[in-house]
Amino acid sequence: VSSLRRGREVWQCPLLSLLLLAAWEVGSGQLHYSVSEEAKHGTFVGRIAQDLGLELAELVPRLFRVASKDRGDLLEVNLQNGVLFVNSRIDREELCGQSVECSIHLEVIVDRPLQVFHVEVEVKDINDNPPVFPITVKTIQFHESRLLDSRFPLEGASDADIGVNALISYKLSSSEFFFLDIHTNDELRQSLFLVLRTSLDREETAEINLLLEATDGGKPELTGTVQILIKVLDVNDNEPTFAQSVYKVQLLENTTNGTLVIKLNASDADEGSNGEIVYSLSSDMSSSVQTKFKIDNSSGEVRTKGKLDYEETKFYDIHVIASDKGTPSMSGHCKISVKLVDINDNTPEVSITSLSLPIQENAPLGTVIAFITVSDRDSGTNGQVTCTLMAHGPFKLLSTFKNYYSLVLDSALDRETIADYKLVVIARDGGSPSLWATASVSVEVADVNDNAPVFAQPEYTVFVKENNPPGCHIFTVSAQDADAQENALVSYSLVERRVGERALSSYVSVHAESGKVYALQPLDHEELELLQFQVSARDAGVPPLGSNVTLQVFVLDENDNAPKLLTPGVGGTGGVASELVPWSVGAGHVVAKVRAVDADSGYNAWLTYELQVAADGSRSPFRVGLYTGEVSTARALDESDAPRQRLVVLVKDHGEPSLTATATVLLSLVERGQTPKASSRALAGAADPEMALVNVNVYLIIAICAVSSLLVLTLLLYMAFRCSVVPTEGVCNPGKPRLVCSSAVGSWSYSQQRRQRVCSGEVPPKTDLMAFSPSLPQGPDSAEGQAPSESKYFGKPRQPNPDWRYSASLRAGMHPEAGEVSPPVGAGVNSNSWTFKYGPGNPKQSGPGELPDKFIIPGSPAIISIRQEPTNSQIDKSDFITFGKKEETKKKKKKKKGNKTQEKKEKGNSTTDNSDQ
Incomplete structure (x- = not known):
């Protein structure tokens, strides 16, 4: 206050x-x-x-x-x-x-x-506006013949204030002829009347001056005054009168121009011109009323003039004067109270303020995005506005106050799905028919780093030839990031690890931006067959997100290693071997063997042996096995053969281009008695050649029966195990190579080569399988002629003989002949593997060329398939040693009869040595 x-x-x-x-x-x-x-x-x-x-x-x-x-x-x-x-x-x-x-x-x-x-x-409100009358001087004509208590309406004052400050009280100056009468209607509106108290006498008082003072209820009080000049007229005693002093009318605000509001009909008791009435609007009315309404002077019809608007003015008071044509003229007064009725003619207004854009896609639910204000100039139901969203998506409107709304987030956003929302806010009023307005809001979703780079596949397989130039491009990795701007900027790096004793970064590198993978140095298949590593892709978001992809780089072999000769047996050094050959040996007798290995793999390590033709073009009585490297007699020796034979064996691989090595074999032809003595065990077994062959056949039959029984027993155990136990290890799971022995006569093992197991779908891994002759050493822990136990080899895999570096899948077709089977190809030494030898009297065994397509290996959950590839190489039947028939050898005429028995013993010993070999 x-x-x-x-x-x-x-x-x-x-x-x-x-x-x-x-x-x-x-x-x-x-x-x-x-x-x-x-x-x-x-x-x-x-x-x-x-x-x-x-x-x-x-x-x-x-x-x-x-x-x-x-x-x-x-x-x-x-x-x-x-x-x-x-x-x-x-x-x-x-x-x-x-x-x-x-x-x-x-x-x-x-x-x-x-x-x-x-x-x-x-x-x-404060009382800062005084009451104001429409005019400052009011002139009223009163006839002297007016009756007592005659009433003359006065226009009251108006106050712009409200409440008590606008509560007006009136005070009329002291007068013996008039007093002020105030009426208050139901709407608390006041009507002022000037009432005649005593009769007028124009001859005594022609004019009367009164002062009407209006005082409001404010403190301090403010006042306004109007001067009333009353002229007393003579003649014409009756004034026109209306049936009602106040007429109430309701009009729609959209009433057209010229619409009839009311027709007035005043009456006058006088006759003649004193009874003729003329209607007019009071000049005391405000200009707004005079511009909106008009009256016909003769008929008394009140009509609209101009457009009515409820939102501007809700009420109009029209004061009408009915004057007669008497002299002096007399008049009657009435008031028309016009109340406008609102119609729904204003559309709602929508305004959007305080936008918080763009909005992060990880914004929490309930985040306020914008404030919306609606309004309607209409009143009542027509002005009641409701606000809704059209196609709101993850947003909703909350009413925070009357005609105030908040646009909030209702569900989670994902910029990668929708990056921009076009929202339409609809404001609709309660009129009938209702009116509506719209406002558009564009909500942009800002990106956050919520997507990691993704590779097209989790693993890639790359094949690179060895001896590549340093810095060569071998592969390109590419990852896609669904985010935007820096959140989608992907950089690549190696996941560092150790490869043997060296760091991965010494082998390969990856370009941070392009994802190109480079080999930093020449790769060597013999040193590293498979290089497996991971490349990481990270985006530039905060915090950064990343993912890895695995690259398997297989180094393909090239023929960059020439065959290497192994140290020959006794009597040989380096690439030269010296052997003593008895004159009495027959055709097909193995006198020496050239052993060579090739560090390459596949066809590049497939070795063949050739005997170079002598310089003089003479035909040598010796020959060499194309794939075995065994030097044997091509025919029986005779006196025409030189006592010293120098053989040059050319060892050649199958690479492109082919690489070769040569070995020199020096053979000395000697008498039977000059050959080295056999071991005591061999001599003991060769006392009777026929008995030795019989013993060997018995051993072979026992071994074959044992192997067959073992295979049948293993098959039964395996089937029982498969029916009772569900295997838990997949065929693609990594594991150590296993060595499996089938019998004491022949042994099966995995290839010595470093093997990689690559799986695709459900195809089982391919594994090389090799067979070894029982005469070859199986390792430092295995005894000669004894099959290692399954538990021993499965617990600790044994390294096979280095002669066997070529897989059985590359070996060509076999040609069984005369009870003996040998492979047509042999990479390295001891190429007589897969050779099953047996003496006469035994049933003919099927060689490797006649083996079934599938073998069930004891202790293994898989069935191993052996695929044999055909070859165009042809093997001379003379390359094989035939047992079971006696070889007749030409005897030198100079030998004594006493040596015949000794020669038979030596021949038996030689046969036994060949079988062991």
């Missing part, structure tokens, strides 16, 4: 100017203040920051601001102390007219996080 002096008074006491009430409205969550109109600049309104629970220090960082629609900058907030004060002059009448309620609605907005508060500042 404050004390305001008339017009220009100033505030007397600061304490009185600061006594304003501020309270929270129960249940609404709206902050209320009040301030008097015409308050001076800087007038305290309220401690808004404190009342809203905000710290003064966070007002500026959180962008504290106050917004008011169509209210300008009437109020402002001091960001230093959080006080809401008057910034400019507030005129309540200008803001709200004569509306009972007048408030300034403020939106207090702070960011980080975004919050909005609704503040309503009530503008209190």
Whole structure:
């Protein structure tokens, strides 16, 4: 409450100017203040920051601001102390007219996080407007013949204030002829009448001056006056009269121009010209009424003139004068009270403020995106507006206050699915038919790093030939990231690990941007067959996301290693071997063997042996096995053969181009007695050649039966195991190579070569399988002629003889002949593997060329298939040693008869040695 002096008074006491009430409205969550109109600049309104629970220090960082629609900058907030004060002059009448309620609605907005508060500042009316009459001088003509208590209506004063300040009381100056009569209708509207108290006598008093004073109820009181000049007329005693003093009419605000409002009919008791009535509108009415309505002078019809608008004026008071043509003329008065009826002729208005865009795709549910304000100038149901979203998607509208809405996030966003939303806000009023308006909102979704780079497949297989140039490009990896901008910028790097004793980065590198993989040095198949590593792809987001891809680089073999000769047996050094050959040996007798290996693999390690033709072109009595390297007699030796034979064996691989090595074999032809003595075990077994052959056959039969029994037993055990136990290890699981022995006569093992197992779908891994002759050493722990146990080899895989470096899958077709089977190809030494030898009297065994397609290996859950590839190489039957028939050898004529028995013994020993070999 404050004390305001008339017009220009100033505030007397600061304490009185600061006594304003501020309270929270129960249940609404709206902050209320009040301030008097015409308050001076800087007038305290309220401690808004404190009342809203905000710290003064966070007002500026959180962008504290106050917004008011169509209210300008009437109020402002001091960001230093959080006080809401008057910034400019507030005129309540200008803001709200004569509306009972007048408030300034403020939106207090702070960011980080975004919050909005609704503040309503009530503008209190002060008595700053005095009552005002339409005119300053009012002239009234009264006939002297007027009866007592004759009434003349007066136009009252109007006050722009409201409430008590607009409550007007009237006071008429003292007069013996007139007094003032005031009537108040149901709508609390006052009607003033000047009432004749005593009869008039024009001859005594021709004019009467009165002063009508209007005083409002404010404090201090304000007044307005109008001077009333009454002229007393003579003649014409009767005035026109209306049936009603007040006529009430309702009109729709969309009434067209010229619509009939009412037809008046006044009556006059006089006759002649004194009874003829002329209608007119009172000149005391406001200009707004005169521009909206008109009256026909003769008929009394009141019609509209111009457009009526309920939103501008809801009520019109039309004062009509009915005057007769008497002299002097007399008049009667009535009032037409026109009430406009609202129709739904205003569409809603939508405004969108405080947009928080773009919105992060990981924004939490309930995040406020925008504030929406709706309004409608209509009243009642026509002005009730509801707001909805069309195709709202992951958003919804929440009503925060009357005609205020918040656009909030309703469900999770995914920029990779939809990056931009076009929302349409529809505001619809409650009229019939309803009117609606729309506003568009474009919501952009900002990207966050929520997608890791993805490779097309988890693993790639790359084949690179060995001896590649340093720095050559071998492969390109590429990962895609569904994010945008820097979150989708992918860089590549190696997942460092050790390859043997060296770091992975010494072998390969990857370009960080392009993903190209380079080999930094020449690769060697013999050193490294498979290089397996991972490449990591990471994006540039914060925090970065990444994924890995596995690269399997297989190094393909090239023929870059020539065959290497192994150290021959006794009597040989380096590439030269010396052997003693008895003159008495027959055709097919093995006198020496050339052993060679090739560090390459596949066809590049497939070795063949050739005997070079002598320089003089003479035909040598010796020959060499094409694949075995065994040097044997091509025919029986005779006296024409030189006692010293020098054989040059050419060892050649199958690479492109082929690489070769040569071995020299020096053979000395000697008499039987000059050959080296056999071992005591061999001699003991060769006392009787026929008995030795029989013993060997018995051993072979026992071994074959044992192997067959073992295979049948293993098959039964395996079938029982398969029926009772479900295997848990897949065929593609890595494991150590196993050595499996089938019998004491022949042994099966995996290839010595370093093997990689590559799986694709459900195809079982391919494994090389080799067979070894029982005469070959099986390892340092195995005894000659004894098959190693399954548990021994499965517990610790044994390294096969280095002679066997070529897989059985590359060996060509076999040609069984005379009870003996040998492979047509042999890479390396001991090429008589897969050779099953047996003496006469035994049933002929099937060689490897007649083996079944599949073998069941004891202790293994898989069935191993052996695929034999055909070859064009043909093997001479003479390359094989035939047992079971006696060889007749030419005897030198110079030998004595006593040596025949010794020669038979030596021949038996030689046969036994060949069998062992």
